[in-house]
Each structure stands twice: as C-alpha cells, then as structure tokens.
Amino acid sequence: MNCTQDWPEPIVRVQSLSNSGLKSIPDRYIKPPTQRPLKNSNNSPNKMNIPLIDLGGLFADDSTLRATTLSQISDACREWGFFQVVNHGVRPELMDCARKVWRQFFHQPMEVKQAYANSPKTYEGYGSRLGIKSGAILDWSDYYYLHYLPGCLKDHKKWPAHPASLREVIDEYSKQVVELCGTLMEALSINVGLEKDYLQSAFGGDDIGACLRVNFYPKCPQPDLTLGLSSHSDPGGLTLLLPDEHVSGLQVRKDEDWITVKPASHAFIVNIGDQIQVLTNAIYKSVEHRVIVNSDQERVSLAFFYNPKSDLRIQPSKELVTPEKPALYPSMTFDQYRLYIRMKGPQGKSQVESLKSP
Ligand SMILES: O=C(O)CCC(=O)C(=O)O
Numbered sequence: 001m002n003c004t005q006d007w008p009e010p011i012v013r014v015q016s017l018s019n020s021g022l023k024s025i026p027d028r029y030i031k032p033p034t035q036r037p038l039k040n041s042n043n044s045p046n047k048m049n050i051p052l053i054d055l056g057g058l059f060a061d062d063s064t065l066r067a068t069t070l071s072q073i074s075d076a077c078r079e080w081g082f083f084q085v086v087n088h089g090v091r092p093e094l095m096d097c098a099r100k101v102w103r104q105f106f107h108q109p110m111e112v113k114q115a116y117a118n119s120p121k122t123y124e125g126y127g128s129r130l131g132i133k134s135g136a137i138l139d140w141s142d143y144y145y146l147h148y149l150p151g152c153l154k155d156h157k158k159w160p161a162h163p164a165s166l167r168e169v170i171d172e173y174s175k176q177v178v179e180l181c182g183t184l185m186e187a188l189s190i191n192v193g194l195e196k197d198y199l200q201s202a203f204g205g206d207d208i209g210a211c212l213r214v215n216f217y218p219k220c221p222q223p224d225l226t227l228g229l230s231s232h233s234d235p236g237g238l239t240l241l242l243p244d245e246h247v248s249g250l251q252v253r254k255d256e257d258w259i260t261v262k263p264a265s266h267a268f269i270v271n272i273g274d275q276i277q278v279l280t281n282a283i284y285k286s287v288e289h290r291v292i293v294n295s296d297q298e299r300v301s302l303a304f305f306y307n308p309k310s311d312l313r314i315q316p317s318k319e320l321v322t323p324e325k326p327a328l329y330p331s332m333t334f335d336q337y338r339l340y341i342r343m344k345g346p347q348g349k350s351q352v353e354s355l356k357s358p
C-alpha cells in the first residue's frame with residue numbers, strides 16, 4: 001500500500017459549501033442510516049460523561065493522593081479508554097490562545113488557506129478528506145495537519161504564516177502538551193505493572209512522533225444526515241484533544257451507546273490509541289469515537305497525536321504476554337500501521353480488530 005497518488009476527486013472545502021448558504025447537503029456527505037447521529041444521543045445534562053480526573057494529585061507530595069489519582073487513571077483507561085484531565089500543567093491562557101489562532105486561520109480568505117492545500121502523500125497542510133477511496137462518503141469538516149516531532153519532520157514553512165503568532169503559539173503549546181503526554185505515559189506504564197519509562201522507551205524514547213490535526217466543523221444545514229468525523233479509533237499512541245470551548249460534538253462509544261462528551265473548562269480530553277492497545281496486549285483499549293455537527297455553530301478542535309517513532313516495531317510487551325493470554329497482535333511499525341487510515345479513511349475499529357489473532 002502507498003499513498004503516492006493524488007486525491008481521487010477534486011477537493012471541495014466544506015467551509016465554502018457551508019458559507020454558500022445551501023439548504024441541503026450534497027449526496028457525498030449523506031451517511032447511510034445506520035451511521036447517522038441518533039436524535040436521542042445524550043445531550044441532556046444529567047446523562048453520563050467520561051471520567052474527569054484532577055492530575056494535580058500526580059504531582060502531590062501526599063503518596064495516598066498520588067495512588068488515588070493513578071487508580072482513577074487506571075479505571076478510566078480500562079472502562080472508557082477516554083477521560084478528561086484538569087490541573088494538567090498546560091497554561092489555560094495558552095490553550096485559549098491556541099484555539100484562537102486556529103479559528104483565525106480558518107476565517108481567512110480561501111486563497112490564503114489554499115496555499116497550504118495538502119495531498120495524501122503526507123497529509124500535511126490544509127485538507128478536507130481522509131482516505132483516497134474513490135466515491136467515498138465524506139465527512140463534514142476541513143482540517144489542518146502538521147508535524148511537530150521528530151524535529152527533522154517539523155517544517156515551519158508548512159505551518160500557516162498567518163496569523164503571525166500561530167507558529168510561536170503552536171510551538172509553545174506543543175512543547176507543553178508533549179510534557180503532559182510524558183507524564184501520562186509514566187502513569188499508564190505504572191498502572192499495568194511496568195517500569196514507569198516502559199511505554200516511552202517502547203515508543204522510541206526521545207525519538208517519538210507527534211503531530212497536530214486541527215479540525216474545523218462548519219455549520220451544517222442537515223446535521224442529522226452526516227457526521228463531522230466518522231467513527232474511528234486513533235491509530236497512534238495517545239491523543240490529547242483540546243475541544244471547542246462553546247460547542248460540544250465529540251461522541252464516545254460506550255457499549256452500544258454514543259456518549260456526547262461535555263468538556264470541562266480548560267480540560268484536555270485524553271484517549272488511548274491503537275498502539276497502546278497493542279503494547280498492553282489489550283489491557284487498555286482504544287475506543288471508537290466520532291463527531292456530530294450542528295446547524296447553528298461552527299466548531300474547532302485541536303487533536304494532538306503522540307505516536308511511536310515511525311519505523312520502530314510495536315508489539316505486545318513481553319511482560320504482558322502469558323500462556324493464558326498470548327500476544328494478540330503481530331509486530332508492525334507505525335509507518336505500516338497508519339497507511340490503513342490514510343488509504344481508507346476513518347473505519348471504526350476495523351484495523352486493530354482485523355489484526356487480532358483468533
Ligand atoms: O473534534 C473532536 O472532538 C474529535 C477529533 C478527533 O477525533 C480526531 O481528530 O481524531
């Protein structure tokens with residue numbers, strides 16, 4: 001498999017469609033009935049939410065508080081694969097600023113954004129589809145994708161030059177988020193009984209990969225027929241999502257239900273990706289999620305992906321493989337692994353499930 005070809009059809013910017021004032025969406029955004037959002041998805045305030053964890057406990061001198069926080073993280077990883085964290089060490093003003101610069105980017109004239117139009121080869125730049133399957137039903141969103149790590153892939157020229165502060169803000173934001181990911185990787189390692197630096201080393205130590213996808217979901221005149229982002233699990237390691245401060249939209253699979261996440265102020269939403277499912281031999285599972293859109297408000301989110309070094313083989317940790325629970329997955333590099341989503345687009349959990357030994 002390779003992604004060397006171009007997009008199979010001319011790219012249409014969803015934001016332009018939305019701004020054109022159309023009353024019904026084009027057929028290529030209409031999902032089959034089984035994939036459409038449910039009218040009764042739990043938007044009411046008393047319904048379930050993903051766990052909220054105060055990470056301050058991890059940095060406390062009090063060992064009981066540290067143990068309690070680790071145990072909350074452990075429960076959240078096992079039961080949900082998703083949780084929110086507050087007191088995480090990333091400055092709230094920086095989070096606001098990161099959202100602001102990206103909102104400004106998407107509100108610039110189309111020709112400014114088009115200068116960064118992406119291709120399926122690396123996906124870096126301004127995009128409007130995932131996957132290169134001809135005739136695919138598309139999602140109601142545009143995005144911007146960029147590399148932060150390894151340093152050799154980071155290229156400021158591929159990051160937007162306007163607004164003028166964007167590069168500096170995103171550099172600082174990414175630095176702080178990477179630090180937070182390191183802290184979470186330690187907590188996850190300890191929680192499955194491994195040395196605290198186990199997962200980080202398995203990811204390549206200092207040579208890990210990290211990239212950012214900023215999602216822009218324009219207003220949609222028929223939100224019941226489409227999705228902002230189809231159901232998928234994240235192919236990488238950990239994802240730290242900075243959601244829109246005003247508009248919800250992320251839905252997480254919980255058994256047969258879709259739970260609409262209600263973000264806490266200045267929280268990050270953390271989720272386990274497929275590579276951690278593989279390394280922990282499915283003690284932790286990556287969980288399907290998707291995004292719904294609405295007719296009144298646009299939505300912006302920043303998904304920061306913390307990934308293994310791309311040419312390192314990832315396989316179930318030997319310490320977590322036993323005669324009763326043999327290795328569930330073959331070893332594979334992340335470069336090989338992520339080709340699936342890059343070719344096929346978001347497809348639920350089909351990839352990691354299909355790799356599982358019977
Ligand atoms: O926009 C969101 O809330 C989720 C985005 C997401 O799942 C992704 O970018 O992979």
